[in-house]
Amino acid sequence: MNYTEKLENVTVLGAAGKMGSGILLLTAIEMADLSMKPENKGKQFILYALDISQTALSGLMKYMQTQILKAAEKKVVALRKVYAEHRDLIDNSEIINQYVMDVMSIIRPVTTIESAYESNIIFEAASENPELKIKMFSQINQNNKNKPWFLTNTSSIPIAHLDKEAKLEGRILGVHFYNPPAVQKLVEVIKSDNTKPEIVEFAKQFIKNLRKTEVPSYDFAGFIGNGHFMRDALHGMSEAQKLTKEMSFIEAVYIINKITQDYLIRPMGIFQLIDYVGVDVCQYIMKVMNPYVKDEEIHSPLLDKFMELGVRGGQNHDGSQKDGFLKYEKGKPVAIYDPDKKQYIAITEYAAKCDAKLGDLPKSILPWKAVVGNPNKEVIFRNYFKELNSMKTLGAELAKEYAKRSKNIGLKLVSDKVAYNEKDVNTVLLTGFFHAYGPINDYLN
Amino acid sequence: MRTLRRKIYMIAGYNTISMGSGRKEFNPKKERPGIEEYVKEAGQAVLKQIGGAANVDECVIGNFIAARFNRQANIEGFFPYIDEGLKFKPCIRVEGACGTGALALATGIRSILAETAEVVLVLGVEVQNTVKAIYGADILAAAGWAKERKDGHAYFFPGKFSDRAGAYYEKFGKEKTRKAMAKWYVNAIENARLCPTAQEFHNTTKDLNAQGMAEPNPRGFVDNLNVFDCSKVSDGASGIAIVSEEGLKRCGISTKDAVEVISFGQSEYDITKAPSDLTKLETTADAVKKALSMACITKDQIATVECHDCFTIAGIMAIEAIGFAAHGEGTDFVLEGNTSRTGKVPFNTTGGLVGWGHPTGATGVHQAVTILEQLTGKAGNAQIEIPKDKPFGLSVNMGGDDKTLVAIVYKKLN
Numbered sequence: 001m002n003y004t005e006k007l008e009n010v011t012v013l014g015a016a017g018k019m020g021s022g023i024l025l026l027t028a029i030e031m032a033d034l035s036m037k038p039e040n041k042g043k044q045f046i047l048y049a050l051d052i053s054q055t056a057l058s059g060l061m062k063y064m065q066t067q068i069l070k071a072a073e074k075k076v077v078a079l080r081k082v083y084a085e086h087r088d089l090i091d092n093s094e095i096i097n098q099y100v101m102d103v104m105s106i107i108r109p110v111t112t113i114e115s116a117y118e119s120n121i122i123f124e125a126a127s128e129n130p131e132l133k134i135k136m137f138s139q140i141n142q143n144n145k146n147k148p149w150f151l152t153n154t155s156s157i158p159i160a161h162l163d164k165e166a167k168l169e170g171r172i173l174g175v176h177f178y179n180p181p182a183v184q185k186l187v188e189v190i191k192s193d194n195t196k197p198e199i200v201e202f203a204k205q206f207i208k209n210l211r212k213t214e215v216p217s218y219d220f221a222g223f224i225g226n227g228h229f230m231r232d233a234l235h236g237m238s239e240a241q242k243l244t245k246e247m248s249f250i251e252a253v254y255i256i257n258k259i260t261q262d263y264l265i266r267p268m269g270i271f272q273l274i275d276y277v278g279v280d281v282c283q284y285i286m287k288v289m290n291p292y293v294k295d296e297e298i299h300s301p302l303l304d305k306f307m308e309l310g311v312r313g314g315q316n317h318d319g320s321q322k323d324g325f326l327k328y329e330k331g332k333p334v335a336i337y338d339p340d341k342k343q344y345i346a347i348t349e350y351a352a353k354c355d356a357k358l359g360d361l362p363k364s365i366l367p368w369k370a371v372v373g374n375p376n377k378e379v380i381f382r383n384y385f386k387e388l389n390s391m392k393t394l395g396a397e398l399a400k401e402y403a404k405r406s407k408n409i410g411l412k413l414v415s416d417k418v419a420y421n422e423k424d425v426n427t428v429l430l431t432g433f434f435h436a437y438g439p440i441n442d443y444l445n
Numbered sequence: 446m447r448t449l450r451r452k453i454y455m456i457a458g459y460n461t462i463s464m465g466s467g468r469k470e471f472n473p474k475k476e477r478p479g480i481e482e483y484v485k486e487a488g489q490a491v492l493k494q495i496g497g498a499a500n501v502d503e504c505v506i507g508n509f510i511a512a513r514f515n516r517q518a519n520i521e522g523f524f525p526y527i528d529e530g531l532k533f534k535p536c537i538r539v540e541g542a543c544g545t546g547a548l549a550l551a552t553g554i555r556s557i558l559a560e561t562a563e564v565v566l567v568l569g570v571e572v573q574n575t576v577k578a579i580y581g582a583d584i585l586a587a588a589g590w591a592k593e594r595k596d597g598h599a600y601f602f603p604g605k606f607s608d609r610a611g612a613y614y615e616k617f618g619k620e621k622t623r624k625a626m627a628k629w630y631v632n633a634i635e636n637a638r639l640c641p642t643a644q645e646f647h648n649t650t651k652d653l654n655a656q657g658m659a660e661p662n663p664r665g666f667v668d669n670l671n672v673f674d675c676s677k678v679s680d681g682a683s684g685i686a687i688v689s690e691e692g693l694k695r696c697g698i699s700t701k702d703a704v705e706v707i708s709f710g711q712s713e714y715d716i717t718k719a720p721s722d723l724t725k726l727e728t729t730a731d732a733v734k735k736a737l738s739m740a741c742i743t744k745d746q747i748a749t750v751e752c753h754d755c756f757t758i759a760g761i762m763a764i765e766a767i768g769f770a771a772h773g774e775g776t777d778f779v780l781e782g783n784t785s786r787t788g789k790v791p792f793n794t795t796g797g798l799v800g801w802g803h804p805t806g807a808t809g810v811h812q813a814v815t816i817l818e819q820l821t822g823k824a825g826n827a828q829i830e831i832p833k834d835k836p837f838g839l840s841v842n843m844g845g846d847d848k849t850l851v852a853i854v855y856k857k858l859n
Contacts, residue, residue: 074665077663
């Protein structure tokens, strides 16, 4: 079976979730584009969108329609050529609407797993629960005569573990998209020792057609992305805990969030990033990773505490941010949760005091937004970190400490054989986390 | 008609802001003024300068395609909305795609010549930001032959002028042509920065030339143009009054605040036919030739030109069509600085279509207002010097791909 034949029948598990819907969208468009090639005329392409909730599937179909419309508007130049033979479609609007209908007609929203029994490819984006994944995989595998290929979006569970437990005989590959899949360029690809090379080849082609960036990772729990992020988050939380000897918890969170956003010139602070991913998701990923990591404890009592308090972060269905460590208004942090008082305290009450403690900002500091797309950013960062290195303020000390830790996490991912090389670590942080510079650098040498 | 049989003047010009991307006030997600608000603003501003609606005999409005952008036709019905005093006056709407504005002027001129009017209120309007650019392209494609739409580019008109640019590159060399197009863009933005109503008035880009030189991206746009080569999507209206000598007196306006229209040339090309040479604007050349001949002047007496640079390449081809440079040498003419605001003959002194904006049905009127302001010393920061021996201005407004053309020659008075 070649690439196209494989894609003639596909199922996305957990299709209505945040990651599932993005993967469904990308796959639907790729399948529709294949179906419109002259050589594929007459072939039937079917994409099952499998989820447990009918309500969620209804929402999913609406989401798909608006997203496909957006995608069609962007590629109308090419679409006019695709529909050149359809003489009745004249305006861009007619061609765009036809394309939306054609892509939608491939998708079948379903709630029963039996649909997956006829698919060649199973994309899995269910929740990050090994038992659940294994159960679904083995059920499908036992009932599907096509010897289907499983492409899992797990961000932390070792592929070999899933393979072995679900008895997939190497027909599984980690294909980890970043959130939201429609926008983020990065895809981490994780093969186990057992993974069949044809699947890796298929994924390479698929990711290339999606115009995404592939970064391979060893099959080690957490892979590169969460391997760095979870340790970085643990460091942030432990630094905040240290600071609570001299200040309140909310002040410490404010300071560490500011250090990691403003001083380190990142798109968001570490506490905001934890909220973005979700306190519950972070806790779960750590739980999955911890048994595999021998020389470190990947576990945060602070996350446990916040979970008990019911403060979970994460995102609403429309992509807006739920309150977590921080409270958000129009996407911007405005208050921090005080676990003792069990309420959010406005940042304006202590920001000035904390800023004074941190000392003067480096003169050459720039916001992330101003640097990320700047062609001269290499020079800008070199100068900035040189200045930071020469400073002795609390802010500068914390920032340097943090940057060094981030670098060491990256280096250890390479020496522990999680990442193949340093460049891959930097690519993951640059493309998956939108950092403006890779953590493995010599700026502070 | 060798010369005009009556003296004709233009007075009391007004431009609204050319609204659209680039203006700080513009927010595509928020509700914006409708077409009637633009008509009202421009109409009332002209009436205020000419002593009120009672002085007006006839009204002409130019609009390309509000029927699709705004679901509005019969827009001459907005004249009495501008001012109750215009109720029951003869009003007419004209259309000639992007050449609509100057067709409205030509219609007003004819009313004066026909002696049915001594004062004609002329407006042009277009409100285009009601749809995304990709759907606006469908609407604007109506300026070409409908039967060509299916096989045309998604961005139909950029596609047409991309083909022209491609032919020009082929014939006269790509590198120099791209440089000249970028220079045209730089001039347009620098001029627009001097005019508060211009769409690019707020433009703060440092390296404009680098933007202009950006390599075209055929995957997302057209083969031979980048987005900076193109005029933007604009909302705007312009107004002016066309009057006879009697009309001038009636409005109480001194000749120092007026320009005289000494000639106009109109020309039409078969909309079903492709240009015989993609590197030339033949219809433009014909209209300008007629206008200069009726005016009995040569191009060397022209102090400033407003030409129809819907795309930078159209600006370069217009230079050649008018006769300032030989075929293939319009690029040198631009690169030598002749068209910049301190050059031999400043073109598009408030930015033209690329810099000021291109509210399609209003553009021809906007060009006349700009020349009126320059020749009466009212162009503010955008004012250029008008040499004593060059008292003339020229406007060239084009509809479609060199199809519907009007050229007008204006004379500075006193």
